[in-house]
Each structure stands twice: as C-alpha cells, then as structure tokens.
Amino acid sequence: MNESIEKDARHAARMQRKKTVIDEKIAAAQIERGVLVVNTGNGKGKSSAAFGVVARALGHGMKVGVVQFVKGRSDTGEEAFFRRQPGVVWHVMGEGFTWDTQDRARDVATAEAAWEQARALLRDPAISLVVLDELNIALKYRYLDVERVVADLVARPAAQHVVVTGRAAPPELIAVADTVTEMGPVKHAFSAGVKAMPGIEF
C-alpha cells in the first residue's frame, strides 16, 4: 500500500516537472500564421495524414482545396467522402502512376495543368488549407520545376496552411517548410501478402 502511494507521488512529481517544461514551450510559441507541412518518407500515412488535417480544418469551418497530382485509382474513399462535404474543392489531375503512363511528355503536361489548379488555390485567401497530394512525386521526376513551385508556395496568403505529400521531398521544399515528418515503414501488411484494403489503403 505504501509502495503504491510512493509510486503515485513519484508519478505526480514527474508529471509536474513535465508540465512545467511543456507549459514553458507553449508560452514561447506565440506566432500565428499559416504553416507549410511536408509528409514524406516511404511509410504509410503521408496522404492519410493530409486528409485527416482536411477533416480538422473543416471542423473549424475552414474552406479547403485539394489537388491530387497522381491518380492511382478512381475509387478512393477519401475522394468519395470529401467531394460531398461543403467547403471542399477537390481536383484529381493525375492520369495514373507514372509507371502506368510510361509517357514522360504526357506526365509533364498533366503536372503543369495540376500546378495551375494549385496556383489558383495558393492565390485565394478564402482557402484556409491547400493539400497538394503526391506533389513530391511530380518534383522527384522533374515534371515541375522545384524553384517555381517553392516561389508560388512562399508567395501564398500569410494565414494559409499547406500540406504537401509524397516520397522523396526535395531539399528545396524541406528548406521552406515549417513542419516536416519522415514517415518510415517499420512493417507493412502488403509485404505479408495482404491486398490493398478499401478503407485503409484507399
């Protein structure tokens, strides 16, 4: 019994110290502005984290624009779900994975058209959140010029948030981002022979 009381007291003291550190950090972070988030890495969760942020923003009554630079399939749950939500603009610009089209000139033209849609959102202060899904893939294959993309991102309205997803985010993008997460695969169901499941993978 005494042991349990001591354990609880140690827990309370440790948590008090933790709270002090966290409260100080929160007090120090007072800048309010739009942030640029980049979700990269080879693990699962890059696009789904962006779509979770879409839900979050809609919950705060914000308007959201999404551009998907690579259309992997046409039956995704996220597209079906968010297209029917008020306050969402959803563009799917890709024509398939780049290894499906096997046509560089067509992929470049598609990426350029997608970037034009993105730029329109990035110039509209009424849009609080812009998601540029799989933009990193278009940058990795140099379908788009990274300097131009970065310039348009930096020139967006000051309060606008942007989330960029895709493997292999280029260093030029990471340099101007506020929050960057590397989603690393520890294990994946696919490697164990499990098919891409609706509601989880798409």
Next chain:
Amino acid sequence: MNESIEKDARHAARMQRKKTVIDEKIAAAQIERGVLVVNTGNGKGKSSAAFGVVARALGHGMKVGVVQFVKGRSDTGEEAFFRRQPGVVWHVMGEGFTWDTQDRARDVATAEAAWEQARALLRDPAISLVVLDELNIALKYRYLDVERVVADLVARPAAQHVVVTGRAAPPELIAVADTVTEMGPVKHAFSAGVKAMPGIEF
C-alpha cells in the same frame, strides 16, 4: 531534339521495368482481411493519419468507431467534424494530458473505462474500422496491461481494421500489427515559435 526523344525513351523503359516489379508485388498480395495499423514516433501525423483513414472508410460506406484515450483539448476540429457524420461513434475518454492530471489513480481509472468502450467496438463486426487514438500513451505509462490489450485486439472480427496511435508503441503491440509507421520529426513549426494552429494541429 534527339536528346529529348532519347530521354523520353529511357524514361519509358525505366517505368516499364518499375511497372513489372509493382504488378508482380500486387499479384502476390491477395489476402483480404482486417489489418492492424500502428502510427508511432515523435513526429506530427500519427492521429491525423488515423482521421484520414476514418474519412476513407466513411467514403466506402463503412461504420467507424473512435476512442480517444487522451483528451488534450475540447475544441478539436476532428471531433467537431466527425461527430456530425453519420456512421461514426466517437468517444473521448481522457481527462487531459497525463502531465495535466498528475493523478495516476485517476488516469488508470479513465484508461480502464476507455478500454471498456474500445472492447465493445472490437467485439462488434458491424464496425469496420476502430481508431484507438493515443492508446500508446496509456500503454507507455502502464495505465493498461499490454497483454490484455493485445489479446482483445487479436480476438476482434477478422474483417475489422484497427488504427492505434501515439508515441512509444510497445514491442508487444508492434509484434501483432500488420502495418507500422514511425513518424519521425524532421522539423516542427512549434520549435520555430509557431503556436498550435487550428485546422493543422487540432
């Protein structure tokens, strides 16, 4: 001009090889069943990726249950948004971050009550996706017994998907998971003095 044609031909050949490898992998993955996904690590995106999967599942007409084990704040966009969606059961069981309560006995009782809600979802085959948000925190502080949690997860309906989030996922959970992502922080706006922004952080 010839250089450009050669570049396009090399691109097409590389993409053809890539497509062959990917098609073989897709053909090899034919098992269809519920998967257990764990989002862990110190970076941003663990909970938002889970909420993105909720949107995905709802887009496929599935029913979803969410239990939040740690209630950091009461004004989250995700809760406001998903509570108004048909097909979603949403429980917020935590009473604050564990460093806010500083009361181990109360945290244990809260975690136990949350686990009872989770178990009810994990026994209901009508629920296609169960999100256990910040469960890893309850396991890290040993508010819940990991063996019992793993046993309940393993005993769930065969087609049911589960997403568990939170830093420091225990090895016992990783062992039974199908897909595990380590979300690693490359950089974070908070460290640069930016406040937690609505629509992005909550």
